[in-house]
Amino acid sequence: MNRLEGKVAIVTGGAQGMGASHATRFVSEGAKVIITDINEEAGKTLEKSLGKDAKFIKQDVTKKEDWDKVVKEANDTFGQIDILVNNAGISVNKPMMEMTEEDYRRIVDINQVSVFLGTQAVVPTMTELGKGSIVNVSSINGLVGGAVGYTDTKFAVRGFTKAAALQLAPLGIRVNSVHPGVIETPMIKQGDAAEQIKAFSKFIPLQRVAQPEEITELVLYLASDDSSYSTGSEFVADGGLTAQ
Template identity: 65%
Template sequence: MGRLTDKVAIITGGARGMGATHARLFINEGAKVIIADILEQEGQALAKELGENATFFKLDVTKATNWEEVISATEKTFGPVNILVNNAGITMSKSIEETSEEEYRRIIDINQVSVFLGIKAVIPSMKKANSGSIVNISSINGLVGGAVGYTDSKFAVRGLTKAAALGLSHYGIRVNSVHPGVIETPMIKQEDSKDAIEEFAKYIPVKRVAKPEEVSNMVLYLASDESSYSTGSEFVVDGGITAH
């Protein structure tokens, strides 16, 4: 308890899934959390569940003006931003031959351009706070190949993390990336995918998929002052998949 006491955090894609898990853990550790998402109903319900230290703001992560509005509203509600978790993202598993230009640009906008916009928008607020931690959620597909579009964007997030870390260190702003493997979510528990996931888990060195909290614990560490000497680095939570 208390690892993020009085820190102000924005979590994108925070209304459900991994983002909601991050938000719950942050609240438990004393943070004031902005749940930023396009999913209004789910985001508002989660904020209500989490109590007075959580607020929902609607955010389209691909819109620079929307980012500015959300950060301004955050400052008015809780104060300058200490933590930004760029968690919002989408997946796509089409082949390069099947992927349209429109589909490709959409995944790049949501997974990659949004991270640039978020970092750029939050800098003035973090400068007011005299420090900050930005945690960019990439993937193991930011380290090894996978689906076209998704892999490209996640490699870009890894590169942007390093460039931003070098450019912002003199402000006391740290930037790191997290690279999850297969995570136990409601989606992979569905009957049509459950057997395939169980089979794949046999090839993971630790012989299981990750609990959502295991990724959130890494995000918490990077958001907290415990990781004060870590910046520009990738932190892998994959059960050893990329060790092969």
């Protein structure tokens, strides 16, 4: 407990799913957390449940002005920023030849450009502190092939992580990427998706999908000082899928 005592974190896409798991655990470990999301209703509900150590800010992660607002409010409310978890992301479930340019650019903006904007936004504050940890949530599709658009951007997040880590290391800022496999969220419990995931589980060496909290443990490690000598690396939690 208290692995994040005295630290302030920003978690994007934090109102639900894995993001909510990260934010909740961070608060339980002593952090003060800025939760950002476009889902205002879910974000305010989570803020209320977490109490005074959490603040929700509605944010479009693709807009620089929204990042400026989030960083200002984080500093004004909690006094500093020690951790950024770039968790927001989407996928468009269409074959490449059915995907529009608008579809593709939307994936790139949310999954990739937002990571650049977020990193750029928090660096000045982290530089003043002389330290910081940025955790970029990629995917196993940042290591192996998958859907067009999603895979492209998740590989880009992995590459950006390495480039940013090298530039920011002299400032004491660490940057790492997390690569989850299949995670059990409300989305995959519905309709045909549930049956598809159940059938797919037999191809996972551990024979099951992950719970959001299992990925949170990895994100927590990278956010905390426990990972003080880790930067520019990818951390995989996929039940053994990419080991095959």
